[in-house]
Amino acid sequence: MSSFPINSISDFEVVARFMRYVQIDTESDPQSNSFPSTAKQKDLSRLLVEELQQIGVADAHLDAHGYVYATIPSNSDKNVPVICFCSHVDTSPDCSGAQVKPLLHANYQGQDLVLPDDPSVVIRFGEHPDLKNQIGHDVITASGTTLLGADDKAGVAEIMDAARLLMSHPEIKHGTIKILFTPDEEIGKGVNHVDLDKLGADFGYTMDGERAGTIEDETFSADGVQVTIQGVSVHPGFAKGKMVSALKVAAEVIRALPKDRLSPETTSKKEGFVHPNHLQGGVDSAAIDFIIRDHLTANLEKHEAELRAIIDDVIARYPAVTYQFKVNEQYRNMKEVLDQHPQIMEIGLEAISRTGLVPERRSIRGGTDGSRLSFMGLPCPNVFAGGHAFHGKMEWVSRQDMEQAVRTILHIVTIWEERA
Secondary structure, eight states: SSSSGGOOOOOOOOHHHHHHTSOOOOBBOOOSSSSSSSSSSSHHHHHHHHHHHHHOOOTTTEEETTOOEEOOOOSSSSSSOOOOEEEEEEBBBOOOTTTTOEEEEEEEEOOOETTOOTOOOOOOGGOOOOGGGGSSOOOEEEOOOOOHHHHHHHHHHHHHHHHHHHOOOSSOOOOOOOEEEEEEGTTTTTOOOOOOHHHOOOOOEEEEETTTTEEEOOEEEEEEEEEEEOOOOGGGGGTTTTTHHHHHHHHHHTTTTTTTSSSGGGOOTTTOOOEEEEEEEOOEEEEEEEEEESSHHHHHHHHHHHHHHHHHHTTTTTTEEEEEEEEEEEEOTTTTTTOOOOOHHHHHHHHHHHHHOEEEEEOSOOOOOHHHHHHHOOOOOOEEOOOOOOTTOOOOOEEHHHHHHHHHHHHHHHHHHHOO
């Protein structure tokens, strides 16, 4: 075990970094054809490069695609596997990330948190079970009109503070460490242009999880489906018996979806779903975007077949209408890869335990950059970053949980070095 007392570290800067980062608007755009989808994501990435260089990480740089790459050199004489830590800079387009005003509620005592810029937004103790673990902690929220950005600027801040501590404490022994910050994770494109040869890591950890103490080795498998419906457009003044509105047919398809199962609002744990998340069009043509999710990859085809059968049943009522059904693979359950490398999770769980937290292995009803990175050749589970209530105005995180995430990173790298 490392002789350096990592748990005694108290000079954290993770909160100051986090408060600074969330005020930079990095919202991604699912309708954009550029990469990254919004240029403003690079505003934060450029700052991260500057701060990494200031702490002595000499090769930190931003590439043309908006990725930040950086290396903390090994200070061990052992042959230690190269470990990457990854987080994403973008915030979800589900809620505005512009002009975020982070607020720190010191010494939280279980009260409901009324957010001042919109008092109708209340983070209620009874509705957020994890708040019971935050008594005496310092809870950070937004002000009521935006999301906070803990997903995943908490992870970014934690990796940055861990990098600072590693550069300033050479007595913490570790192998070569790679840092990767990605854009566009929230819209499923986070690793589209990542260069793994350039990164040069053997294994990775995304810092993008939720509750302190958790590490996730299982995600959904995910497909996207776009259904394009071709209607019959006629001047509405002369449309009787001729017009067939593609938009109305699309609405019928959505209405025909199961009401009591196979949807996000009626499923939990490892149950999959078919979710329409975007509708656009008019009389002549309409398109519905679906996301299909399940922990068992084989179930995706079953869900897609059921969706197609529903559409066929609706379309059969309109002989003049046609449709196209396009499936796009998004990501797969990373457990299929991680089970081949059990030491990654073993070390992650031990690192969490060494911080004093009770480690919890979890599956996630979602995906991370680690899902795709694992199948691209970088096995990569997901470690807690401490954020809660992602993608909305009630998002929150605590200072103490972020500090524990920083300690977890430090323990991970020391354990890899010890075992080498």
